[in-house]
Amino acid sequence: MLARLKHALRRLPGVTPGTSSLHGHLLLWLLLPQLVLWLAGAFFTYNLAARYANQAIDTTLHTASKALARQVKPVGNGLFIDFPRAAQDIIEADPDDRVYYMVSTPPGQFILGNHKLPPPPAIAPLRLGQPYFYDGSMGEGDKRVDVRVAALYLSYGEAESPQSMLVQVARSRASREQLAGRILLDTALPLSVLIALMSMIVWAGIRAGLAPLARMRALVEDRGPNDLAPLRLESAPREVHALAKAINTLLAAVHESVSGQRRFISDAAHQLRTPLAGLKSQTELALNETADAALKARLQRVHESATRSAHLVNQLLTLARAEPESGSAQGRARVELVRLASELTAEHVPRARQAGIDLGFDEADGGSVAVTGNALLLREAIANLIDNALRYAGCGSTVTVRVRPLGHDALVEVEDNGPGIAPADRERVFERFARATLQGDGCGLGLAIVKEIAERHAGNVTLEGAVPRGLRVLMRLPRAT
Known part of the structure; x- marks a missing residue:
């Protein structure tokens, strides 16, 4: 049951690699709005910077257009142009930010400047002396140049026959875009640092928030696999407490069910011990008193069955004592394994001699090898x-028992040169009631009991093949400090 619970928790978002992550999901939905807001802020900042740059450039162009208009002086019905070459060279000196100008008398009679400047849009009604600003493009060699143009309409001539004059001053929009770009950069860079800092804070907050999971x-x-104690998450948030409470309710139900099964096995084994012992005694007496060969053979089989059943009951009782609940209730002390x-x-x-087996204890390593545990279970x-x-x-066959230190562990070895167990x-064979052979009169609980006791003492047990044949069983336990 606990294995299923582990599998369910691994399937929670953010637990198993390759599935959708709750951490990533929250991070995405918290950072995505920040990214959208950053892009929107950058867009509005650029447009705002471009508007203010246009205002600055328009002011400059308006001033230049009025200054240029002052150089064109009406004389009677004609115009006197007082625009020296040196002034023209100053205006057109900067090749990266050139200023273009043109003076004309509508409709399109070119007087002075660059005749390629784009004409102003149709304006009705026309207001003299008021500047008009617009964007356009003009040919400059083999390429087109985007420009910002200021147009100023002025009147001249006699009152009887008034005439109008158009003064245009243009400037490349590259300077405006550079200015807007610098403003955007100066604004977006600290904003990006703040967004990155906020993202790190959000990431740390999500990580801390999901830490209880x-x-x-x-x-x-x-x-x-047998630890069904309730989960303890006192400092967890309320939502995680609800999940832990649900899991603890499930663990309590499983614990009650497993405890009932264990109590039944233990009670049944206790109840069977007395009648089985009586049955063994009665069959032994009957075997000694009867002379009938057929009856004696039947009684011998009954005696063997009773002996096997008594062994099974004893193993079940030992297994019940080795369970986590029983093991935790029993005391622990320093145990000398040697x-x-x-x-x-x-x-x-004596039993080994009766079976024709050479049993011995190898004391080659010597010294003290102690562990902390329950002496009865280790026995x-x-x-x-x-x-x-x-x-x-x-x-x-030969059976050898050894106890030796191995680093911070104590190793108990039982080696034989019998038929062994296939890899x-x-x-x-560590499963309950599992047997690797039909030989012998075992019940399939011996190694399961050893594994249970070893795990209760934070150890383990493994099987290895012996050389040249046989089996070596290794029980590893932490040494006492």
């Missing part, structure tokens, strides 16, 4: 390792 995922992923393993080996020597684990080796190694079955 990451902590919840870590709390679930770091658990063992002494414990040597005592258990000595206790199994059961090592006893199960020795029991498994004696059950399946076969007559004439394909070495993971499966």
Whole structure:
């Protein structure tokens, strides 16, 4: 059940790579409006800068057009042009920001300047002495030049026959665009820095806001498959509290169901121990008192079945004691593994001799190898390792028990030169009631019990092939500090 919960949490947005990320989703929807606002701000800033640049240029062109108009003086019905060559050279001196001018008498009689200037748009009614500003383009060599033009209509001549004069002064729009670009750059650069800073703050805020989800995922992923304790997220936001509460409700329901199953197995095993012990005793008495060969064979099979059933019940009780709840309720202390393993080996020597197996304890490493744990459970684990080796190694084989330090760990080894276990079955045999062979009278719980006890002590158990043949079982436990 906990594995399904882990899978569900991994499927949360932002947990599994390759799926839509909640972090990325929030970041996108928070940064996208900022980007749109930045682009809109840049657009309006550029247009505002262009408008103010136009106003500055228009003022300059208006002043220039009035100055040029003063150089054209009416004389009777004619015009006197007082515009020296030196003044013309000054006006046209800058090749990058040239000023163009033209004086004409409508309709289109060219008098002075550059006749290529674009004419003003049709204006009605015409107001004399008031400048008109417009954009246009004109030919300049092999290319077209965009210009800003100021047009000023003036009157001259006698009152009986009034005439009009058009004074045009133009300037390239490149200067206006450069000015608008500089204003945009000076405005957009600090705004971009602020947007980048705000994006970093938003990213950090989203990361901090989603941190409780990451902590919840870590709390679930770091658990063992049988750890159903409720999640604790006191500092999490209210929304995450609601999710944690829902998960805790589910964990409580699963915990109650699993606890009921464990209590049933434990109670049933306790209830079966007494009648099975009585059955074994009665069959032993019957075997000793009867002389009928056929009846004796049947009683022997009954006795073997009762012995196997009693072994299964004892294993179930051991497994119940090794469960997380029972293991946490039992005390822990410093346990000397060398002494414990040597005592258990000595206790199994009579059984090994009866089965024709050479059982021994290797004390080559010597010294003290201690762990912190429950002595009863560790005793059961090592006893199960020795029991498994004696059950399946076969007559004439050798079984060796070792305890040695390995870095910060303690290693318990039980090696035999029996038939061993195929590599394909070495993971499966740790499952409950799984057996790799039909030989022997085991019940398929021995290695499952060892694995459960090792995990309760933050250790593990693995299987390796022995050389030249056989099996080596390695139980690794953290050493006591």
